[in-house]
Each structure stands twice: as structure tokens, then as C-alpha cells.
Amino acid sequence: MNKNHLTRREFLAAASTGTIVAASGGIAAYANPGKKAGKLAILGGKPVRTKRWPSWPIWDKSAEKPIISVLRSGKWFRGSGTKVSEFEKKYAELMGAKRCLATASGTTALMVALHVLGVDAGDEVIVSPYTFIATYNVVLLAKALPVFADTDPETFQINPDKIEERITKNTRAILPVHILGLPANMDRINAIAKKHNLVVIEDACQAWLAEWRGKKIGTLGDLGCFSFQNSKHLPAGEGGAVVGNDEEIMDRCQSFHNCGRPYGSVKKTSGYPIRGSNSRMQEFQAVILMSQMKRLEKDTARRNENAHYLTSRIKDIPGILPHKLYEGVTRAAYHLYPFRYKKEHFNNIPRSKFLSALSAEGIPCSGGYGPQYKDGLIEEALNSVGYKRLYSRERLKRYRRENHYPDNDQLCKEAVWFSQTLLLGTKRDMDDIADAILKIYENRDKLA
Ligand SMILES: *Cc1c(COP(=O)(O)O)cnc(C)c1O
Numbered sequence: 427m428n429k430n431h432l433t434r435r436e437f438l439a440a441a442s443t444g445t446i447v448a449a450s451g452g453i454a455a456y457a458n459p460g461k462k463a464g465k466l467a468i469l470g471g472k473p474v475r476t477k478r479w480p481s482w483p484i485w486d487k488s489a490e491k492p493i494i495s496v497l498r499s500g501k502w503f504r505g506s507g508t509k510v511s512e513f514e515k516k517y518a519e520l521m522g523a524k525r526c527l528a529t530a531s532g533t534t535a536l537m538v539a540l541h542v543l544g545v546d547a548g549d550e551v552i553v554s555p556y557t558f559i560a561t562y563n564v565v566l567l568a569k570a571l572p573v574f575a576d577t578d579p580e581t582f583q584i585n586p587d588k589i590e591e592r593i594t595k596n597t598r599a600i601l602p603v604h605i606l607g608l609p610a611n612m613d614r615i616n617a618i619a620k621k622h623n624l625v626v627i628e629d630a631c632q633a634w635l636a637e638w639r640g641k642k643i644g645t646l647g648d649l650g651c652f653s654f655q656n657s658k659h660l661p662a663g664e665g666g667a668v669v670g671n672d673e674e675i676m677d678r679c680q681s682f683h684n685c686g687r688p689y690g691s692v693k694k695t696s697g698y699p700i701r702g703s704n705s706r707m708q709e710f711q712a713v714i715l716m717s718q719m720k721r722l723e724k725d726t727a728r729r730n731e732n733a734h735y736l737t738s739r740i741k742d743i744p745g746i747l748p749h750k751l752y753e754g755v756t757r758a759a760y761h762l763y764p765f766r767y768k769k770e771h772f773n774n775i776p777r778s779k780f781l782s783a784l785s786a787e788g789i790p791c792s793g794g795y796g797p798q799y800k801d802g803l804i805e806e807a808l809n810s811v812g813y814k815r816l817y818s819r820e821r822l823k824r825y826r827r828e829n830h831y832p833d834n835d836q837l838c839k840e841a842v843w844f845s846q847t848l849l850l851g852t853k854r855d856m857d858d859i860a861d862a863i864l865k866i867y868e869n870r871d872k873l874a
Pocket residue numbers: 531532533534557558560561603605629631632652653654655664665666
């Protein structure tokens with residue numbers, strides 16, 4: 427019988443019938459019991475792990491030829507080359523979307539989507555507070571108000587039960603974020619959007635190849651936005667994409683991202699028919715992306731397999747609450763692996779100390795996002811000349827008054843993250859993570 431694969435109940439049952447010598451106090455078993463012996467590394471003991479974790483990005487020699495060939499062609503911008511268009515076709519196909527627009531970054535992808543779907547000055551956009559700061563920024567740059575709906579602490583996603591109460595006559599869009607690469611509840615979000623006649627822009631900047639009921643994340647709303655920044659699963663230094671199924675909307679995205687030049691149904695009147703930006707992707711980015719695309723499926727499968735195994739290993743440790751996935755999730759992307767740390771079960775050791783102890787055992791980890799709506803950027807925007815001109819004093823007063831998210835505040839205090847690169851290893855690597863957490867749990871009294 428392999429101890430690694432026992433659930434808590436099986437373990438206790440086996441231990442009580444004497445088939446296992448219960449050495450760990452009946453909580454959860456070590457995969458490598460030898461490693462449990464001794465002091466915590468933070469107190470001078472031997473770490474559970476000294477082996478390095480994978481670094482990122484990962485590439486091979488086959489990526490070099492196409493880059494050099496673009497360099498030597500002198501066709502470095504999409505207007506003179508073909509690589510960006512080629513990538514757009516491939517990415518649309520991968521997503522199961524009709525169209526894809528490649529952009530300079532995930533931030534510019536979101537800016538294009540918000541503009542084309544009509545998010546304008548004075549509008550309100552419902553956003554998850556638990557996200558990378560770019561999601562806040564794009565709403566503020568549109569001179570709209572980011573109206574947050576509190577977080578579901580079990581899934582780390584926007585809580586669908588908290589969205590409707592935030593809708594007003596000024597609400598224009600819902601901007602759900604599939605944060606950490608775990609899908610938000612798209613059935614509920616789309617139903618609310620339909621009922622209130624709102625557009626849905628998915629921030630899928632961490633969710634490549636994630637799925638909701640078998641459909642790719644990013645294709646469930648009106649438009650979906652992706653990032654290809656260096657740390658992302660499909661990296662090209664910088665880069666992004668908008669995907670969608672509506673030809674006319676996608677034509678407008680193409681036109682807007684290219685200085686407002688005519689494109690498809692955006693017809694020439696005289697010169698430039700609409701306003702625009704320059705959010706174009708370079709040819710170099712596109713060839714890197716096409717070579718990185720070759721590993722995405724395999725990496726995603728590996729991350730999922732390891733994440734599920736890690737969950738099975740840590741879920742019975744008291745005070746460790748692994749994230750949950752909604753019932754509609756058929757696949758996650760796992761840009762990060764999150765769980766909640768409940769210090770009550772760890773002799774009240776603060777999370778910061780738990781993180782230091784875990785890092786010392788050779789397991790890199792972080793506490794993730796803080797409550798960023800309390801940072802200066804919201805006030806900086808609200809106090810700007812433009813916002814004061816656009817919004818009444820009364821409206822900004824109400825906005826400030828309602829800007830409280832207790833569930834998210836709590837989550838920001840309890841979250842622990844592992845980066846996606848940890849999930850690229852083997853099952854034994856996951857065992858190291860679980861063993862290190864267990865070691866800290868069992869030595870919790872020595873950390874006080
Ligand atoms: C990375 C990211 C973005 C922005 O993408 P960039 O390519 O860095 O501009 C937006 N939203 C989320 C959730 C992200 O993780």
C-alpha cells in the first residue's frame with residue numbers, strides 16, 4: 427500500500443487497523459518521511475528541498491531561425507510582414523474563436539476591447555478587485571469608474587452573488603478576470619449581463635487554454651483579452667490578443683489598434699474613418715509566439731495534473747484550504763496555484779512567517795495581491811481634473827463610501843501562491859511542496 431495516495435480517512439482507517447505505523451499524528455502522510463526529521467530550515471535545519479525549480483521562459487534552438495529570418499528581411503512591422511497575421515489565424519483556431527487581433531500587450535488588448543465595446547467617460551465597469559493592476563488601469567484610462575464586486579474566497583474569483591447589487595444605470599460592462607488562470611463563473615456572469623443588457627469583456631490574461639464547459643476561456647463573453655508578457659504561459663517579452671466571434675466588432679478592433687485605418691466593415695470615408703491608437707504587435711513577437719505555442723498544450727496538461735495531485739496532498743493538513751474550481755470548469759490554466767492559510771491552525775503564526783518558513787524549506791511562495799483599491803491610484807484618478815469635471819461630487823462621495831470589500835480584504839491576508847513554474851515539475855516535486863507544508867505544521871509550536 428502506498429501511503430502517498432491515502433486520503434485522510436483512509437489513512438486514519440489504515441492506521442487504526444495497524445496496517446500503517448502512524449508517525450505523523452494522523453494528519454497527512456509525508457511522501458518522503460526521511461525529510462521530516464530535524465529542525466525547520468528557518469531555524470537552521472536542513473531544507474526539505476535544495477533542488478532548483480524550472481526557470482521561465484523556456485525555449486530551444488528551433489526558435490532562433492525564424493527570428494533571424496525576420497531580422498534579415500527588414501520586415502519588422504506587421505504592415506510589411508506576414509507573421510502577425512499568421513499568428514492571429516493560429517491563435518483564433520486554438521481558441522475556437524472566429525477572429526483574433528494581436529496587440530502590443532495585454533493592457534493594450536483590454537484598452538482596445540473597452541473602447542470598441544463603447545466603455546466611455548462616465549460609465550461604470552464591474553470588475554473583480556482581486557486582479558493584476560492593469561485591469562483597474564484600463565477602466566481608469568477610459569475615464570470610467572471601476573466598480574468592484576467582492577471576491578469569492580473559495581475560488582479567488584469575482585463573486586457572482588455580489589455583481590447585481592453593484593449595477594446602476596451607468597453600468598456599461600462586466601469585466602470578469604479569470605485570475606490565477608482559474609475560470610470565473612461564466613454562466614452566472616453572462617446571465618446577469620444579458621438580463622441587464624451589459625457587455626462582457628473577459629480578462630483572460632492569465633487563462634490560456636482554460637475552459638468553461640468545454641469552451642475556451644476568452645470566447646465566452648463579447649471579447650476576450652490575453653497577455654503574452656514574459657512571465658505568461660505563452661510569452662514573447664510583451665504581447666497580447668483580443669479574440670471574438672463578431673466580425674464587425676473585430677473589424678473595429680483591427681481598425682482602432684492601427685491608428686483608425688479602414689479595415690473590413692470599417693470603410694474609408696476620407697482617410698481615417700475612426701479614432702485609433704497604435705497597439706500593433708511586432709513581427710518578432712509573432713514568431714516567438716508561434717514557437718512558444720508548440721509547448722502550451724503539454725505544459726497546460728502538466729500544470730493541471732500536478733495541481734490536482736498537490737491539492738490531494740495538502741487538503742487534509744489543518745489550516746490549509748486549497749482553492750476550489752466552479753462546477754463548470756473543465757480545465758484551468760494554473761498561472762498560479764493558490765490556497766488559503768488559516769493561522770488559527772498553525773499556532774497563530776502570521777502568514778508572513780509561514781511564507782518565510784516555506785521559502786526556507788526550498789519552496790518559493792508569495793502572499794499574492796494586496797487590497798489594491800486602497801492604494802493611491804484610485805484616489806489619484808478621482809482627484810484628477812478630468813474625473814472632477816466628469817463626475818459630480820455626490821457621485822464620487824458615494825463611490826468612495828461603497829469602496830469596501832471585506833471578503834477580498836480577508837483573502838488578501840490569507841492567500842498563498844505558488845508560481846506556474848513549480849507546476850512544471852514532477853509528482854516528486856509536488857511531494858516536496860506538501861512535505862514542506864506538513865513539516866511546518868508539525869513544528870508550528872517552535873515558530874511562535
Ligand atoms: C498580465 C495581465 C494583464 C496585462 O497584461 P500585460 O501584457 O502585462 O499588459 C492584465 N490582466 C491580468 C489579469 C494580467 O495578469
